[in-house]
Amino acid sequence: MHHTALRVYVRDATLARIGLVDDYTSLAMTPRYNAVGSFVMEIAADSAKAGLLVEGNGLIIRTADGDLVDSGPIRAVDWARSASDAGGGRLTVAGVSDTSVLAEYTCWPKPTAAITAQTDAVYKISAAKAETAMRALVDLNAGPGALASRKNPLLTLASDGARGPTISREVNQFDGLLAVLTDLANAAGLGFRVVQVGAGLQFQVYEPVDRSGTARFSFGLGNLTEATYSTTPPSCTRAIVVAGGQSSPRICKVYDRADPLFPGLVVEQFVDQTGVDTASVDLVAQMDQAAEEALTAGAGKGSLSISPIDIPNLRYGRDYTVGDTVSAQVRSTWTTDVVREVVLNSTAAQGTTVKAAVGAESPSTVAQIYRYIAQVKKDVGRLKTRKAA
Structure with a gap:
């Protein structure tokens, strides 16, 4: 087995480790920040380990250094054989990260009450730290x-580390738990995940680490093989928040946030807070937070995709990971942003390659790379104007 190949362990339904798979043909592992990761592994169907790879079991995937990449249940095991396949064909084993357990639940307005007693329309979070509320x-x-x-x-x-800012918010009845956690975490600048710890699955909230001073990627440093960036225009620059109107007076408020790349563009979005009683003592905080979340989610974004090379002093899983802030050279300028997703392609024979997506869903108002691209385009525009004059 190649010394950089990912290590794959199989666990049973009780999360007990039952074997090591060291003869897989290929493995694509995609851990994601504040989202469900995934994996796809191919292996010969007549492998001695094939009997372990069944729905109900799961995989624990680690780097060659032993650091956890992700863990999660097997969701599908497909068999195929073609004329060019030797032996008994091949198995394709697919699964998701343990964070997927959060997608199986909704947020009940009164979670400690039976379903027949769900008389409230919302679940209210009142002045709690973001991590405390998420937990x-x-x-x-x-x-x-x-x-x-x-x-x-x-x-x-x-x-509970009581991380993040204090928040006040109402969660609509039966909203998906994973979606609500993602909104809260991204607005608070926090990360969350579910990973296997011992014989259990542990929900963890953490503060991403700024490694931009040490995790630096560029062609000049020799640790980058490919880099591309792109932009997505804003979908919301004006949040129209409406509260009350049912059992209390209706209150409307407009929040504007200019986009740096399209400063004259106005895109309105209705933010429904009509379930909030306008007599609430924290009404302003709830409306402000709802507007902030809408403007953040709808802000123009820049995404950077890089294909870094693991070198002795900078390796994925040891020196940076999903959620960390890293630096990358875009053309002649350095930019920093969050690693949102990493695709690790590994073969037992040839080792592992890494491709990272940076900043596509940055929790900041507008990703730094987007601001950089906006400035570049403004500079180019000014240059063209001077030449025309």
């Missing part, structure tokens, strides 16, 4: 504090 949502809807009929017996929660 409470998981705990009460899927974790140890959930109703017995909803509780996932394998799910635990890491200790």
Whole structure:
């Protein structure tokens, strides 16, 4: 097995490790920041390890250095054989990261009450730290504090670090738990994941690390083989927030945020807070936060895709990982942003290659690379104007 190849371990339904797969043909592993990761592995169908690769079991994938890349359940095992295949054909094993467990639940307005007692229209978060609020949502809807009929017996929660800003928000009844957590985390600049810890699955919230001073990629440094960037225009530059109007007076407020690449563009978006009673003492905070989330989600974005090369002093999984901030040279300028997704392609015979997507869904108002591209285009425009004059 190549010394840089990913290490693949199989676990059973109780999360107990039952074997090592060291003869896979190929493996594509995609960990994602604040989202569900995935994996696809191909292996000879007549491998001695093929019997372990069944739905209900799962994989634990680590780097050659032993660092956890991701873990998760096997969702599909497909068999195929062509005339060119030797032996018994090949198996394609696909699965998702353990963070997917969060997608199996919704947010109940009264999570400790039976379904017949769900009389509230919203679940209210009042002046809680973002991490505390996220943990409470998981705990009460899927974790140890959930109703017995909803509780996932394998799910635990890491200790509360009270990270992130204080938030006030109302969660609509039965919104998807994963979607709500993603919104909260991205707005707060936090990361979250579910990974296997011992014999359980642990929900963790963390603060991404700024490694832009040490994790630097460029063609000049010899640790980059490919780089591309692109921009997506804004979908919201004006948030029209409407609260009340049902059991309380209607209040409307407009929030504007100019886009650096399209400063004259106005894209309005209705932000429905009509379920919020306008007599609420935290009404302004709730409306402000709803506008901030809409403007952040709808901001123009820049995405940078890089294909870095692992070198002795800079390796994925050891020196940077998904969620960290890294630096990359775009043309002649350095830019920094969050690693949103990494695709690791590995073969047992040839080792592992890495491709990272940076900044596509940055939690900042507008990704730094987007601002950089906006400035470049403005400079080019001014240059053309001077030449024309």
